[in-house]
Amino acid sequence: MSEIELAPTFRVAFLTLLFIILFNRFVSMVFVLNFTTQGVNFTMGFAILVLSAISIWIYGKCDFCKNHFRSLWFLTIGLTGIASIPNAMISALSAALALQIVGILITETFDIASPETKWGLGLAPLANYLIYLILGQTYLFGTIEGYVLLFSLFIFGLVLGRSVERQENTELESIIRTYPYMTLLLLVLGIPSFVVTWSIDRGIIGASRLSLDVFVALTTLSMTTGILLALNQDWNQESAKWFLIYAIGSLLSFIDILFIGTVPFLSAGVATFSVLASIYSAPTRPGQGSSSMLFAVQLLSLLFVVLYVVAGNWAFVPSIFGVMSHGLAGVHLFLVLMLHIGVNGYYWRLTS
């Protein structure tokens, strides 16, 4: 039975969770700044502030920054605290700045080849489900209990930060390959209630009779099972055949969740397993990640996120965005999955 370090595992889980929390906060606060039927304003432009590829590139050239790596960890927690205050402008900007630093921290912490990173990536959504269950399907900024839980996370983060150290051999591959996964957690797979409310009333057998919270519980358990199955595999299957199986599994399960709704709570489990499995099982290719590739992956992820958000408010945004998003919310979510498969498939292709 292999041994793994606990602290690095929790640090990966914590950073993944922080990415979800901050991105969620950022988008909702930018939405608030534009929440009017009169159209959008300049704050929509804040969206580009979440692209951390350029900051990561600058950090790579900055020895001073590298020498103060641990300070960046604590700065992120401080900025997340500021992002929680009730002022949408300050909150959005703080969340964006924190996301920039989270990008740097991920680059210096994630090692896709290590079991610690794999376990951390799997534990993060479990922690997110737990947050939702504790808070009755609201989130950290919604209620007093949410803020108490957020404060507890800060304490946990501070403890983890005390022993944080940079990796010796930093590779961009890890953040490139996990960025779409984290975006999928943010949009779909990290939120059991989302899967249910997205699919309910779309023809599933018994959906009209079973209570919503039964579905939430089933979805949560299905997703958790998917994660545990992925974590319990012995991942030494360096074969394109397996990547194709996981890709097809995730595609079919997402098609069911997003477009059909036959058994969405079961599909959520298959999707979570397949998405994680495609990361876990793929071989690594050191030296094959570039800043430009990271930028492209982040830009595409952001584009799909923006179009997905706009889809629900298409009549109140400039026409080009309205046309690109109207009725296509599910398609944009699906495109994030395609990006995930594309990015990890690229690394498979390099191997074969």
Next chain:
Amino acid sequence: MKFSTGNLKQISLGIWLILLISSIPLFVPPASEPKSNQIIRIMTYNIHQFYVADYVSTTEKTGRYVFEELLKVIEAANPDIIGLQENEGLRLSSGNQNGVLWLAEKLGMHYYYGPPTSAQIYGEAILSKWPIKEQEWKQLPSPEGIERGIARVVIDSPFGELLVFNTHFEIDRFKTAQREQANFVVEYVGGQKAIVLGDFNTRADQNDEAYHILYSAFTYGLVEAGFHPNATIGFSSPATDPTHKIDYIWLTRGHWTAVPNSYKTYGNPDASDHLGVLIELEMKQ
């Protein structure tokens, strides 16, 4: 500190068990409250996507969530049935939060979520102290503006089955859509005994066609409660200084008796940009 993967499996299993145990209370259905009187309280409330309605400059917007404030308003009103509009919280822009589930659990009410999140509609949920026997939603005609919907439930109350509709019409500047949506609702309700709740975004003082369509087809709850249709009672928008009525409770004609003077508003600007509207109806067991 080094752990074996076995330890982490145990930790994962522990989290799983916590998730499982945490899920159990969700399965417990809310208790149906026995009625000690012959009156039911019906409410409609636009809850502004769970955000405080801070119509101030961009730099002063708070974006504060109002779950607790909404709960207080609804608890104070103590409705037996409530129709919510703009309740779709499972959007990233609303922080991915299922406020309908949260409110229902806190209030001990049954609920119908209304249009699924995938419909990209702002939301029309219905909460009830009594079990919901049937539920469905339909998309309203939307020749302009965004997608709109209407939810329909049959509630198994101590007074027999209650048919309740809840909708949210297009905004003021899309009059054609409003007119078509009003016609659709009238046809959808048909001749059934029903209560029609919603934020109709349509006004008598503007002589809106959609308002007249509804007024002709149904009994305005305000009138049934003994007030003049143009009375200042029932002003629900904006919550900061309510000057007009856009949130209505309509009753199918000849089927209902309201408690005199029972048409009221509840709420405050810290909870929503609308006030909730409530009526008491006399029932026979």
